[in-house]
Amino acid sequence: MKAAALLLGLACAVLVTRAAAATSPARKGVGAQKVIIKKASPVKKTVPAPVRARLPAAKTVQPATAPAPATPDASYDERELIKMPSPARLALRAEMRDRMVALDAVLQRLSEGKVEEAGQIAQLRLGVAVWWNHTQLPAVAQPEQYMPPAMQTLALDGYKAATDFATVALTGDRHTATAMLPQLTGSCTQCHQAYRIR
Ligand code: HEC
Incomplete structure:
Protein backbone atom coordinates (compact mmCIF):
# COMPACT_ATOMS: atom_id res chain seq x y z
CA MET A 1 0.00 0.00 0.00
CA LYS A 2 2.76 2.31 0.97
CA ALA A 3 4.52 1.70 -2.32
CA ALA A 4 1.31 2.40 -4.25
CA ALA A 5 0.76 5.66 -2.39
CA LEU A 6 4.34 6.66 -3.06
CA LEU A 7 3.91 5.91 -6.78
CA LEU A 8 0.69 7.92 -6.91
CA GLY A 9 2.41 10.79 -5.15
CA LEU A 10 5.28 10.70 -7.62
CA ALA A 11 2.89 10.59 -10.59
CA CYS A 12 1.04 13.62 -9.24
CA ALA A 13 4.26 15.49 -8.71
CA VAL A 14 5.33 14.82 -12.30
CA LEU A 15 1.94 15.87 -13.66
CA VAL A 16 1.97 19.13 -11.68
CA THR A 17 5.47 19.98 -12.85
CA ARG A 18 4.50 19.29 -16.48
CA ALA A 19 1.37 21.34 -16.21
CA ALA A 20 3.39 24.22 -14.78
CA ALA A 21 5.89 23.89 -17.58
CA ALA A 22 3.11 23.83 -20.16
CA THR A 23 1.32 26.92 -18.82
CA SER A 24 4.36 29.07 -18.29
CA PRO A 25 4.93 29.90 -21.98
CA ALA A 26 1.22 30.58 -22.33
CA ARG A 27 1.44 32.96 -19.40
CA LYS A 28 4.33 34.65 -21.10
CA GLY A 29 2.12 34.99 -24.17
CA VAL A 30 -0.67 36.60 -22.16
CA GLY A 31 1.88 38.84 -20.56
CA ALA A 32 3.17 39.91 -23.96
CA GLN A 33 -0.38 40.65 -25.16
CA LYS A 34 -0.99 42.74 -22.10
CA VAL A 35 2.04 44.81 -22.91
CA ILE A 36 0.69 45.47 -26.43
CA ILE A 37 -2.69 46.51 -25.06
CA LYS A 38 -0.98 48.80 -22.57
CA LYS A 39 1.01 50.38 -25.36
CA ALA A 40 -2.07 50.85 -27.53
CA SER A 41 -4.34 52.30 -24.86
CA PRO A 42 -2.62 55.71 -24.49
CA VAL A 43 -3.05 56.24 -28.27
CA LYS A 44 -6.79 55.61 -27.94
CA LYS A 45 -6.97 58.02 -25.04
CA THR A 46 -5.64 60.89 -27.18
CA VAL A 47 -9.06 61.01 -28.90
CA PRO A 48 -11.47 62.71 -26.47
CA ALA A 49 -14.25 60.36 -25.39
CA PRO A 50 -17.20 62.60 -26.42
CA VAL A 51 -15.89 62.92 -30.00
CA ARG A 52 -15.50 59.16 -30.31
CA ALA A 53 -19.01 58.70 -29.00
CA ARG A 54 -20.45 61.22 -31.44
CA LEU A 55 -18.83 60.16 -34.71
CA PRO A 56 -20.47 56.73 -35.18
CA ALA A 57 -23.85 58.12 -34.12
CA ALA A 58 -23.66 60.84 -36.79
CA LYS A 59 -22.91 58.25 -39.46
CA THR A 60 -25.78 55.95 -38.54
CA VAL A 61 -28.39 58.70 -38.06
CA GLN A 62 -27.55 60.75 -41.14
CA PRO A 63 -29.96 60.06 -44.00
CA ALA A 64 -28.32 60.04 -47.43
CA THR A 65 -30.24 63.01 -48.78
CA ALA A 66 -30.17 65.28 -45.68
CA PRO A 67 -27.23 67.63 -45.26
CA ALA A 68 -27.30 67.44 -41.44
CA PRO A 69 -28.11 64.61 -39.05
CA ALA A 70 -31.20 64.95 -36.91
CA THR A 71 -30.43 64.32 -33.28
CA PRO A 72 -31.87 65.32 -29.92
CA ASP A 73 -28.35 65.68 -28.52
CA ALA A 74 -27.85 69.38 -27.73
CA SER A 75 -24.07 69.05 -28.12
CA TYR A 76 -24.70 68.65 -31.87
CA ASP A 77 -26.42 71.97 -32.16
CA GLU A 78 -24.13 74.27 -34.09
CA ARG A 79 -26.82 76.79 -34.96
C1 HEC B 1 -35.54 83.84 -40.77
C2 HEC B 1 -35.44 82.53 -40.28
C3 HEC B 1 -36.55 81.53 -40.47
C4 HEC B 1 -37.28 81.27 -41.60
C5 HEC B 1 -37.16 81.88 -42.97
C6 HEC B 1 -38.21 80.23 -41.24
N1 HEC B 1 -38.04 79.88 -39.93
FE1 HEC B 1 -39.13 78.50 -38.89
N2 HEC B 1 -38.01 78.85 -37.24
C7 HEC B 1 -36.99 79.76 -37.15
C8 HEC B 1 -36.43 79.74 -35.82
C9 HEC B 1 -35.27 80.58 -35.32
C10 HEC B 1 -37.17 78.78 -35.09
C11 HEC B 1 -37.00 78.37 -33.63
C12 HEC B 1 -35.92 77.34 -33.50
C13 HEC B 1 -35.72 77.06 -32.03
O1 HEC B 1 -36.64 76.47 -31.44
O2 HEC B 1 -34.68 77.47 -31.48
C14 HEC B 1 -38.17 78.25 -36.02
C15 HEC B 1 -39.09 77.28 -35.69
C16 HEC B 1 -40.02 76.76 -36.55
C17 HEC B 1 -41.02 75.79 -36.18
C18 HEC B 1 -41.23 75.22 -34.79
C19 HEC B 1 -42.16 76.14 -34.02
C20 HEC B 1 -42.27 75.84 -32.54
O3 HEC B 1 -43.38 75.78 -32.02
O4 HEC B 1 -41.23 75.64 -31.91
C21 HEC B 1 -41.74 75.51 -37.31
C22 HEC B 1 -42.90 74.54 -37.44
C23 HEC B 1 -41.20 76.32 -38.38
N3 HEC B 1 -40.16 77.07 -37.88
C24 HEC B 1 -41.68 76.32 -39.68
C25 HEC B 1 -41.19 77.15 -40.69
C26 HEC B 1 -41.64 77.11 -42.07
C27 HEC B 1 -42.69 76.17 -42.62
C28 HEC B 1 -40.92 78.05 -42.75
C29 HEC B 1 -40.97 78.42 -44.19
C30 HEC B 1 -42.22 78.63 -44.81
C31 HEC B 1 -40.02 78.68 -41.79
N4 HEC B 1 -40.23 78.11 -40.57
C32 HEC B 1 -39.13 79.68 -42.11
C33 HEC B 1 -36.53 80.59 -38.14
C34 HEC B 1 -37.03 80.64 -39.43
Whole structure:
Protein backbone atom coordinates (compact mmCIF):
# COMPACT_ATOMS: atom_id res chain seq x y z
CA MET A 1 0.00 0.00 0.00
CA LYS A 2 2.76 2.31 0.97
CA ALA A 3 4.52 1.70 -2.32
CA ALA A 4 1.31 2.40 -4.25
CA ALA A 5 0.76 5.66 -2.39
CA LEU A 6 4.34 6.66 -3.06
CA LEU A 7 3.91 5.91 -6.78
CA LEU A 8 0.69 7.92 -6.91
CA GLY A 9 2.41 10.79 -5.15
CA LEU A 10 5.28 10.70 -7.62
CA ALA A 11 2.89 10.59 -10.59
CA CYS A 12 1.04 13.62 -9.24
CA ALA A 13 4.26 15.49 -8.71
CA VAL A 14 5.33 14.82 -12.30
CA LEU A 15 1.94 15.87 -13.66
CA VAL A 16 1.97 19.13 -11.68
CA THR A 17 5.47 19.98 -12.85
CA ARG A 18 4.50 19.29 -16.48
CA ALA A 19 1.37 21.34 -16.21
CA ALA A 20 3.39 24.22 -14.78
CA ALA A 21 5.89 23.89 -17.58
CA ALA A 22 3.11 23.83 -20.16
CA THR A 23 1.32 26.92 -18.82
CA SER A 24 4.36 29.07 -18.29
CA PRO A 25 4.93 29.90 -21.98
CA ALA A 26 1.22 30.58 -22.33
CA ARG A 27 1.44 32.96 -19.40
CA LYS A 28 4.33 34.65 -21.10
CA GLY A 29 2.12 34.99 -24.17
CA VAL A 30 -0.67 36.60 -22.16
CA GLY A 31 1.88 38.84 -20.56
CA ALA A 32 3.17 39.91 -23.96
CA GLN A 33 -0.38 40.65 -25.16
CA LYS A 34 -0.99 42.74 -22.10
CA VAL A 35 2.04 44.81 -22.91
CA ILE A 36 0.69 45.47 -26.43
CA ILE A 37 -2.69 46.51 -25.06
CA LYS A 38 -0.98 48.80 -22.57
CA LYS A 39 1.01 50.38 -25.36
CA ALA A 40 -2.07 50.85 -27.53
CA SER A 41 -4.34 52.30 -24.86
CA PRO A 42 -2.62 55.71 -24.49
CA VAL A 43 -3.05 56.24 -28.27
CA LYS A 44 -6.79 55.61 -27.94
CA LYS A 45 -6.97 58.02 -25.04
CA THR A 46 -5.64 60.89 -27.18
CA VAL A 47 -9.06 61.01 -28.90
CA PRO A 48 -11.47 62.71 -26.47
CA ALA A 49 -14.25 60.36 -25.39
CA PRO A 50 -17.20 62.60 -26.42
CA VAL A 51 -15.89 62.92 -30.00
CA ARG A 52 -15.50 59.16 -30.31
CA ALA A 53 -19.01 58.70 -29.00
CA ARG A 54 -20.45 61.22 -31.44
CA LEU A 55 -18.83 60.16 -34.71
CA PRO A 56 -20.47 56.73 -35.18
CA ALA A 57 -23.85 58.12 -34.12
CA ALA A 58 -23.66 60.84 -36.79
CA LYS A 59 -22.91 58.25 -39.46
CA THR A 60 -25.78 55.95 -38.54
CA VAL A 61 -28.39 58.70 -38.06
CA GLN A 62 -27.55 60.75 -41.14
CA PRO A 63 -29.96 60.06 -44.00
CA ALA A 64 -28.32 60.04 -47.43
CA THR A 65 -30.24 63.01 -48.78
CA ALA A 66 -30.17 65.28 -45.68
CA PRO A 67 -27.23 67.63 -45.26
CA ALA A 68 -27.30 67.44 -41.44
CA PRO A 69 -28.11 64.61 -39.05
CA ALA A 70 -31.20 64.95 -36.91
CA THR A 71 -30.43 64.32 -33.28
CA PRO A 72 -31.87 65.32 -29.92
CA ASP A 73 -28.35 65.68 -28.52
CA ALA A 74 -27.85 69.38 -27.73
CA SER A 75 -24.07 69.05 -28.12
CA TYR A 76 -24.70 68.65 -31.87
CA ASP A 77 -26.42 71.97 -32.16
CA GLU A 78 -24.13 74.27 -34.09
CA ARG A 79 -26.82 76.79 -34.96
CA GLU A 80 -26.23 80.33 -33.79
CA LEU A 81 -28.30 81.13 -30.70
CA ILE A 82 -30.28 84.33 -31.14
CA LYS A 83 -31.30 85.74 -27.79
CA MET A 84 -34.63 87.52 -27.58
CA PRO A 85 -37.07 88.19 -24.77
CA SER A 86 -39.75 85.60 -24.10
CA PRO A 87 -42.65 87.47 -25.80
CA ALA A 88 -40.66 87.75 -29.03
CA ARG A 89 -39.64 84.11 -28.85
CA LEU A 90 -43.23 83.02 -28.36
CA ALA A 91 -44.42 85.28 -31.18
CA LEU A 92 -41.79 83.88 -33.56
CA ARG A 93 -42.66 80.29 -32.72
CA ALA A 94 -46.38 80.94 -33.08
CA GLU A 95 -45.77 82.50 -36.48
CA MET A 96 -43.61 79.54 -37.47
CA ARG A 97 -46.31 77.06 -36.59
CA ASP A 98 -48.75 79.02 -38.71
CA ARG A 99 -46.27 79.02 -41.56
CA MET A 100 -46.06 75.24 -41.35
CA VAL A 101 -49.86 74.94 -41.46
CA ALA A 102 -50.01 77.40 -44.35
CA LEU A 103 -47.34 75.56 -46.30
CA ASP A 104 -49.23 72.31 -45.81
CA ALA A 105 -52.42 73.96 -47.08
CA VAL A 106 -50.58 75.37 -50.10
CA LEU A 107 -49.25 71.92 -51.04
CA GLN A 108 -52.67 70.34 -50.64
CA ARG A 109 -54.39 72.94 -52.83
CA LEU A 110 -51.67 72.67 -55.44
CA SER A 111 -52.00 68.89 -55.66
CA GLU A 112 -55.78 69.26 -55.98
CA GLY A 113 -55.32 71.69 -58.86
CA LYS A 114 -56.69 74.63 -56.83
CA VAL A 115 -53.74 76.75 -57.83
CA GLU A 116 -55.30 80.20 -57.20
CA GLU A 117 -56.33 79.15 -53.68
CA ALA A 118 -52.78 78.01 -53.01
CA GLY A 119 -51.65 81.45 -54.16
CA GLN A 120 -54.06 83.23 -51.83
CA ILE A 121 -52.91 81.24 -48.80
CA ALA A 122 -49.25 81.86 -49.63
CA GLN A 123 -49.86 85.55 -50.11
CA LEU A 124 -51.68 86.07 -46.82
CA ARG A 125 -49.87 83.64 -44.49
CA LEU A 126 -46.37 83.18 -45.92
CA GLY A 127 -45.65 86.30 -47.94
CA VAL A 128 -44.32 89.77 -47.24
CA ALA A 129 -47.65 90.68 -45.58
CA VAL A 130 -46.66 88.57 -42.56
CA TRP A 131 -43.58 90.73 -42.04
CA TRP A 132 -45.76 93.83 -41.70
CA ASN A 133 -48.15 92.01 -39.38
CA HIS A 134 -45.39 92.02 -36.78
CA THR A 135 -45.64 95.76 -36.39
CA GLN A 136 -49.04 95.17 -34.78
CA LEU A 137 -47.42 93.21 -31.95
CA PRO A 138 -46.25 94.95 -28.74
CA ALA A 139 -42.75 96.35 -29.35
CA VAL A 140 -41.02 93.78 -27.09
CA ALA A 141 -42.68 90.89 -28.97
CA GLN A 142 -41.49 91.90 -32.44
CA PRO A 143 -38.79 89.35 -33.27
CA GLU A 144 -36.99 91.14 -36.15
CA GLN A 145 -35.25 93.72 -33.94
CA TYR A 146 -33.30 90.93 -32.18
CA MET A 147 -32.22 89.20 -35.40
CA PRO A 148 -28.72 89.79 -36.78
CA PRO A 149 -28.73 91.34 -40.29
CA ALA A 150 -27.97 87.99 -42.01
CA MET A 151 -30.99 86.41 -40.33
CA GLN A 152 -33.19 89.36 -41.24
CA THR A 153 -32.11 88.88 -44.85
CA LEU A 154 -33.05 85.19 -44.71
CA ALA A 155 -36.40 86.11 -43.20
CA LEU A 156 -37.09 88.64 -45.92
CA ASP A 157 -35.93 86.18 -48.61
CA GLY A 158 -38.45 83.69 -47.24
CA TYR A 159 -41.32 86.15 -47.37
CA LYS A 160 -40.28 87.20 -50.87
CA ALA A 161 -40.09 83.59 -52.09
CA ALA A 162 -43.65 83.08 -50.82
CA THR A 163 -44.89 86.27 -52.44
CA ASP A 164 -43.22 85.33 -55.75
CA PHE A 165 -44.88 81.93 -55.57
CA ALA A 166 -48.22 83.58 -54.77
CA THR A 167 -47.95 86.00 -57.69
CA VAL A 168 -47.50 83.10 -60.12
CA ALA A 169 -50.03 80.79 -58.47
CA LEU A 170 -52.70 83.50 -58.56
CA THR A 171 -52.44 83.42 -62.37
CA GLY A 172 -53.35 79.72 -62.29
CA ASP A 173 -50.01 78.61 -63.76
CA ARG A 174 -49.67 75.33 -61.89
CA HIS A 175 -46.52 74.21 -63.64
CA THR A 176 -44.47 77.35 -62.91
CA ALA A 177 -45.88 77.62 -59.38
CA THR A 178 -44.82 74.07 -58.61
CA ALA A 179 -41.37 74.77 -60.01
CA MET A 180 -41.07 77.71 -57.58
CA LEU A 181 -41.89 75.68 -54.47
CA PRO A 182 -38.34 74.55 -53.66
CA GLN A 183 -37.31 78.20 -53.41
CA LEU A 184 -40.00 78.69 -50.76
CA THR A 185 -39.32 75.55 -48.74
CA GLY A 186 -35.58 76.09 -49.17
CA SER A 187 -35.87 79.42 -47.36
CA CYS A 188 -37.36 77.66 -44.32
CA THR A 189 -34.54 75.13 -44.28
CA GLN A 190 -31.75 77.66 -44.74
CA CYS A 191 -32.79 79.67 -41.69
CA HIS A 192 -33.51 76.61 -39.54
CA GLN A 193 -30.05 75.25 -40.20
CA ALA A 194 -28.37 78.50 -39.22
CA TYR A 195 -30.28 79.83 -36.19
CA ARG A 196 -32.04 78.89 -33.00
CA ILE A 197 -33.71 81.01 -30.37
CA ARG A 198 -33.47 78.70 -27.32
C1 HEC B 1 -35.54 83.84 -40.77
C2 HEC B 1 -35.44 82.53 -40.28
C3 HEC B 1 -36.55 81.53 -40.47
C4 HEC B 1 -37.28 81.27 -41.60
C5 HEC B 1 -37.16 81.88 -42.97
C6 HEC B 1 -38.21 80.23 -41.24
N1 HEC B 1 -38.04 79.88 -39.93
FE1 HEC B 1 -39.13 78.50 -38.89
N2 HEC B 1 -38.01 78.85 -37.24
C7 HEC B 1 -36.99 79.76 -37.15
C8 HEC B 1 -36.43 79.74 -35.82
C9 HEC B 1 -35.27 80.58 -35.32
C10 HEC B 1 -37.17 78.78 -35.09
C11 HEC B 1 -37.00 78.37 -33.63
C12 HEC B 1 -35.92 77.34 -33.50
C13 HEC B 1 -35.72 77.06 -32.03
O1 HEC B 1 -36.64 76.47 -31.44
O2 HEC B 1 -34.68 77.47 -31.48
C14 HEC B 1 -38.17 78.25 -36.02
C15 HEC B 1 -39.09 77.28 -35.69
C16 HEC B 1 -40.02 76.76 -36.55
C17 HEC B 1 -41.02 75.79 -36.18
C18 HEC B 1 -41.23 75.22 -34.79
C19 HEC B 1 -42.16 76.14 -34.02
C20 HEC B 1 -42.27 75.84 -32.54
O3 HEC B 1 -43.38 75.78 -32.02
O4 HEC B 1 -41.23 75.64 -31.91
C21 HEC B 1 -41.74 75.51 -37.31
C22 HEC B 1 -42.90 74.54 -37.44
C23 HEC B 1 -41.20 76.32 -38.38
N3 HEC B 1 -40.16 77.07 -37.88
C24 HEC B 1 -41.68 76.32 -39.68
C25 HEC B 1 -41.19 77.15 -40.69
C26 HEC B 1 -41.64 77.11 -42.07
C27 HEC B 1 -42.69 76.17 -42.62
C28 HEC B 1 -40.92 78.05 -42.75
C29 HEC B 1 -40.97 78.42 -44.19
C30 HEC B 1 -42.22 78.63 -44.81
C31 HEC B 1 -40.02 78.68 -41.79
N4 HEC B 1 -40.23 78.11 -40.57
C32 HEC B 1 -39.13 79.68 -42.11
C33 HEC B 1 -36.53 80.59 -38.14
C34 HEC B 1 -37.03 80.64 -39.43
